[in-house]
Amino acid sequence: MARIGVFVCHCGENISATVDCGKVAETIGKLKHVAYSTDYKYMCSDPGQTIIKDAIKEHNLTGVVVSACSPRMHEPTFRKACAEGGLNPFLCEMANLREHCSWVHEKNDLTTEKAIDIVRSQVEKVKLNSALQPIKVPVTRTALVIGGGIAGIQSALDIANCGHKVVMVERSPSIGGHMSQLSETFPTLDCSQCILTPRMVEVAQHPNITLYTYAEIESVEGFIGNFKVKIRKKAKSLDEKICTGCGLCTTKCPQKKIPNEFEQGMGMRPAIYIPFPQAVPNRPVIDREHCTYYIKGKCKVCEIVCPTKAIRFDQPDEILELEIGAIVVSTGFDIKHADFFPEYGYGKYKDIIDGLQFERLASASGPTTGAILRPSDGQVPKNIVFIACAGSRDPAKGIAYCSKICCMYTAKHAMLYKHKVHEGKAHVFYMDIRSGGKNYDEFVRRAIEEDHVNYIRGRVSTIYERDGKLIVKGVDTLLGAQPVEIVADMVVLATAGIASSGAEELAQKLHVSYDSHKFFAEAHPKLKPVETNTAGIFLAGACQNPKDIPDTVSQASGAAVKVAALFSQSELTREPLVAAVNRSGPPMYSTCVGCFLCQSVCPYQAIEREDFKTRDGKIIKTVAKINEGLCQGCGTCVALCRSKSIDLQGYSNNQVYAEVVALLNEY
Amino acid sequence: MKFGIYPGCSLTGSARDYNESVFALAEAFGLEFTQVPDWNCCGATAAHNLNKELSLALPARILALAEKNGLEEIIVPCAACYSRLVVTRHELKKDPELKNRISEVIEMDYRGTSKILNVIEWIDKYITPKLDEKLVKPFNYKVACYYGCLLVRPNKVLGYDRAEDPQTMDIVMRKIGAETIDYPSKTECCGAGLSISRTDIVSKLSGKIIEDAEHRGADAIIVACPMCHSNLDMRRPDINKYWKTDFKIPVLFVTQAIGLAIGLSPEKVGLKRHFVEVKIS
């Protein structure tokens, strides 16, 4: 027999000015099953809460309706008060008399009547509430970091330094990512390698970090705290334990004409290679696609020269299965290349390069050891044009977003050029200069004022070659849209940052949503920028959208904290407002008929299959089962289920039905 | 298969050379045309500046006539006519209500079933496959392929070739033995219809196109549009006067070049009608 207590709050005069609170309490008090009904000036105050706690004990209440403000405001407050009064907190409901009644209506009888209706519907609802216990989910305290760029490195180190195990997976042969390709970094112009390589080494040596390079994610199953991840370790074709990384094989490999990925195609590498001298791990891999042995069946020069006999041509890929508690996705970004731009010659002009290629040219470890030389003939360009927003902010090219980093690195490029080629002329075409960030605008001003970089506000319509020079045709919108023509030796396009290749496939494996540009989607653009909509999977860095290094590192640390917080307890506690598929004894087991249409509506992949079997293992029936760890309680499956076999705690069919009836009928 | 041809005004007037070369090619390859009966003006550049419905009704009538006469494909050698016909088909396809209105205006049922081919599409489909066997006199010249504006733009509507640095004509020319140069002026404006009213502007713009071709060592400019041809060829004296130059580079229709390569006589493909002399070695 239900014994409901109703507590009507005046909220000072916020409610009582238009609603006759006394009358509400009195009318509701006459309802069947209402054991106690009262009104009070400030229900949320300490004495107010005491009234509730005392009444729970005194009247042996089985449910409480606090008729006050919005539950979005004070539901946690009153649920806590009920718990302190000895009542299960989920047996407390709120009737919203302030935001939805007293504040939006005039003072009259109708308003008070509406208030009574609202309270009554909550009384009817709370009668059907069940005492719920928070859900406990065990947590495996090992994190997986996907991608070994600066974002992944930062996250992995932060998590590992909190004392948790980390597995890092990187698909290329070395960690380091794009940052390892950069020459110098804005706005301080410190050498990228100098600040990055110590961290790469730290990752390799950290006792809590297991590093798998040349490896990819095969599949991900499970849920927060309990992921089961399969990793494919691609065959490096050598025994890493024996290999000393002497590099002799890489110098003797007869195949030397493979475009070097690390040098953005501006240099060549052999088929057995270490991507760059500071690579971590500093061990070569054989690129089977280009290796003569794998193509023609003979060669094996590397095997012959290897002093430790570490080459293993028949090494297979290896699949590892790991138990993981949380995942940080830090797969980074790619950039569009010059061939994306019809108006700039579809990539046919050698001296039109992209920003990353310029980084390699400017890098002391690059193909020109830091000299700015144009690719076509190795001459020092006397006149260089930088084009910002190449592809970005251009809906016609399908990329409406700002790539964020280009304004800054273009200023840096122009500056680096001027520092190296003093007599040279640098021009920058830009749409707007977006230099928000600590010391960023000062940096751009320095390029313009101290290094005399010629900034032209306008777009470049076309570039073509004539007599070995690049004719850059653009417009200067600050000079009344005057056409500008620059005869350049080299052009650098600050091309749009795009999602890393394979991002879509990975997102699908992780069941994480992504936007139309294949960037991973955050759970909330402002308040949950690090979380994804799949609990336990977090984002770091440019896999979410193009970001500079400081932003990437900050977010990576943010993601690490989320993981550390999750790992701070051995069990995870969740609100029990989740869906459940009913169960009964044999032979029914459940009224669920196993059509699994609910599976496709669930945004969280929370619906699993459960088989009921005979003793000899024959399947009698397969029905749906909600994974409480994943369910977020939206209830879309509940409304879809034809046989009404799924119900949602806190918003059960019975409860909402009772609410509708109670709102419309006086008793 | 019954082909239609829509000659438009220029092929029967100022671009008879073009017309002759198209028919000469067709004859050489055993292809027959039926002229769209009772055809009218495509509206060209004038109509769509004045009245949108008129600019759609004129080409729609041509297309409806083609459909009515069972012409599944019509070749439209003039790039301007081609553009108007394709744009009309596009506009009427996306707006059924407009289509009905236009059908009422032209008092004919327009369905949009006839396929519209520009001259290069036609060559690609019917000439190229048999070109090798007929090639007797490879066109051993360095050529600048000039596409002009209407053959490839608006790219979203035409969906033909690349908007910047188109390639289809280059590919055809290479097939008959020509060397095509990297030519950034391919789609620059020739001045088009300003030919009559502002010859000075045409002289300036077309002059740049010619200069670029000569500068890059081309022996000839190849075109597929009668307007481009008349501006680059007929206006040559004005151009040379404007720029104080003496450009001598000839301008050939792509059909003329192919005709020569398969051994047709210069007269047969209308070369004698040009203003700038075409010297054949």
Added chain:
Amino acid sequence: MNNLIARAKELLENKIVQVIVGYEAGPTGVARPAFITNPAKADLLIYDERCVQNLAVYLTKPEVRNLGKMAIVATLPVMRSIMMLISEQQIFADNIIVLGVSSDGSLLDIADIKVMQAYIEKSDLGNPVKDRALLVELNKLSKEERFAYWQKELSKCIKCYACRQACPLCYCTRCTVEVNQPQWIPVQSNTHGNMEWHILRAMHLAGRCISCGECGRACPVGIPCHLLTMQLADEVHNYFKVYAGTSEKMSSVLSTFEPNDKESFII
């Protein structure tokens, strides 16, 4: 038909299947479902214009299932039902052999699901012609006239649930009408309750109905209740450009979405 009998015999004799689900002539000459397990009895099978029932309804019935692997005489609606049942994981493609029959009664060679899919895809998937005409007529009426029409029709309903039993896709072991916590549908047969039942049924078949019309045929009091689900089948095609039962991988219209689904009534 002889082909059908021969094929049925062969399947039973070679123990490829244990039961053939088809039609036979009843004592009064009316076609009725036949469940043939003995090859000698395969001669009883008929297929002609009398055979209109959607036999797919038996595929999910435990009594039939327990007989073992089956072959089923399948017209287009049956094939589409089979697709739906596979996509909703009620039956498995490996457990069933489809003895397809074309509209002129000849035996089709349906080797596997892919062949069946190809056959379905090239068929007319709209509602049956006579029902199309009825729908057009009803849609011409005013809202009030339609309300009155359905009230009149539905007042006849005796809640026997034959419409549900006859439908191959109403395979739930517990129907919403049997839920009494809360009592979604009034137990009694009265116009209001009948109407809610038919709304519920139509909504549960939205995007799933394959337009066989079996529900309407089964109704003992002649309510054209199939028009409700057929109207929705039309709307499903209007809005989402799909027909139900065309692929084994099909996901139901109401359990999927496209972000740019168009509607004009949400403000």
Added chain:
Amino acid sequence: MSDFEPKVVAFVCNWCTYAGADLTGTSRIKYASNVKIIRFPCTGRIDFMLLLKAFANGADGIIVSGCHPNDCHYTSGNFHAKRRWIMFKELMDFMGVDMNRITFSWVSAAEGAKWADVVNTTVTRLREMGPYVSYRDLVNKSVEEEVKNE
């Protein structure tokens, strides 16, 4: 009829429209008191049968409202709801149930003013339409039918 006040039930999601209605309150924007709100976690949770139940229990009109497309707290509940309402609306139209009695809307947590507007427009429209006699008659008649049968 002139002093007829329709009973309106609003089925709203917790994250957008419920919060939006909270904002209407905090902004002290006044609207008709005819409407009473039922909170759901998501529009995806709203069972079409509940709408019928509201009519059967005497509602003259209904508002169904949730997050704008792409704004769903659960990413896709509102998209599923949208499809459900498309089907429901077409079925109701076909059966002659007056869909002018149901307002479907997207009201975000920031659209306090829009919520007031949605309510007021709906209530004004329903005042003109009068009580939903035809549906209620159906229920009443059904009760009579039963009495007769018994």
